[in-house]
Amino acid sequence: LHQLIEQRKVAIDAPVATYWPEFAKAGKAKITIRHILSHQGGLPGLSTPYTYDDYFAWHPVIRLIEEQAPLWPPGERHGYHPTLFGNLVGEVIRRVSGLMPGRYLAQHICEPLGLDFYIGVPDSEIPRLAEVSFAAPETVTPTREFAALMERAQVAGSITQLAFGNPPPP
Numbered sequence: 001l002h003q004l005i006e007q008r009k010v011a012i013d014a015p016v017a018t019y020w021p022e023f024a025k026a027g028k029a030k031i032t033i034r035h036i037l038s039h040q041g042g043l044p045g046l047s048t049p050y051t052y053d054d055y056f057a058w059h060p061v062i063r064l065i066e067e068q069a070p071l072w073p074p075g076e077r078h079g080y081h082p083t084l085f086g087n088l089v090g091e092v093i094r095r096v097s098g099l100m101p102g103r104y105l106a107q108h109i110c111e112p113l114g115l116d117f118y119i120g121v122p123d124s125e126i127p128r129l130a131e132v133s134f135a136a137p138e139t140v141t142p143t144r145e146f147a148a149l150m151e152r153a154q155v156a157g158s159i160t161q162l163a164f165g166n167p168p169p170p
Contacts, residue, residue: 026069042070045162
């Protein structure tokens, strides 16, 4: 997205809805590209439950974002957007360039620079992937801060739960 801003194809202080008109629903018309990039847009998570299948299918989550009201007025607070940041930035990239974010990255950044990096791994590269587990070894003691975050993430409907627990870990 920063590359598209540098090329003047996206204006950092323009409303997201300039490029993604459906985004303006539910009180989001004034959320700017800058708000999204700085995690001040009020969209750290979704109130509607969704699954990892929805998340990886892209469009179901985009539709949920369009219907989601901001959880605070844009620009008035900051809150990490852990699961939706890629969708928010990526959908603007898709709307402006016509390419899904992974394809845009490959075509405009990775291939020209010879980088071995992917968003959306091609089948040919799957044997190179490491297996990732959500389960921490029993010998690991979480930090006090992480334990507090996880405790807040258990409070149904809290911003922390919406940001870090939706979708729930497999």
